[in-house]
Amino acid sequence: MPELPEVETICRGIRPHILDKKFCDFWHSGKQLRWPIPIPAIKQHLLGQCVSTVTRRAKYLLVHFDNKALLAFHFGMTGNLGIFSKKYPRATHCHLAFTLDDKKELRYTDTRRFGAIKVFGEKEVPHIEETLFGKTGPEPFSQAFNADYLLKIAQTRKLAIKPFIMDTQVVAGVGNIYANEALFSSGIAPYREVNTLHREQWNTLIRKIRETLDQAIVCGGATISDYVNAAQGPGYFQMHFKVYGKAGEACQDCGTILEKIQIRGRASYFCRKCQK
């Protein structure tokens, strides 16, 4: 899916197009996403309302309305949002479309339908930090994501570092691609058990996770497979991966052939010499 940088890119891309616009009508495909599309809540809380802000939390994109209601999108593996002219035919896997008062449409597409859409009314919104994000860890750019925190939660666990940093309860927004990239940049092997990492390594990893995500956001989100940014163009620049998808190629730092292994069922790419 869109990992954090892609969600951030979609967020920044659609924000100027929907800010202060009214949600006048909607259409849906009738297909289920991870959960059913909440038709009654859309009618009750969103129609006739204007967008006040558009934000991101973890891998969720959040559309806030003047009546305090909230529309939350999760993109799963293949979800995306875009602004289209009403005349432009809907894509095959478009599952939800909102007509705005400028006659344009905000369209959600999702080939694999692993994504999710939730609506919260005014009375539910104050509780989403417990309901929607109750088990979600700190944002990677927040002060709460620090070495003390990681040392504390890692000391009793023997999990490999890669699934650990991909765990949304540990830190929000780091998926498979950027976990691989940040670990390479940190010189830490993906299978390294978390209770063996020292404070200095955690500090390096925190810094590299932030740098990796930040660079990807600057690049407009990675351009991979069917991901297209909210402006419907490719990422502004091709995000350059150092290890992801590069098994069999030479490490850019030492020339060793990069390897691919499975960790917890996820493809993990690394350099055996540079990462310990």
Added chain:
DNA sequence: CAAGTTACCTGACGGC
């Protein structure tokens, strides 16, 4: 409680 496995769904790709 931690950690491993499976399921959800479609499409692209490689081998035969």
Added chain:
DNA sequence: TGCCGTCAGGTAACTT
């Protein structure tokens, strides 16, 4: 050409 297996950005419900 087509059939089959494998794999893909994520998450949550299972089991061990």
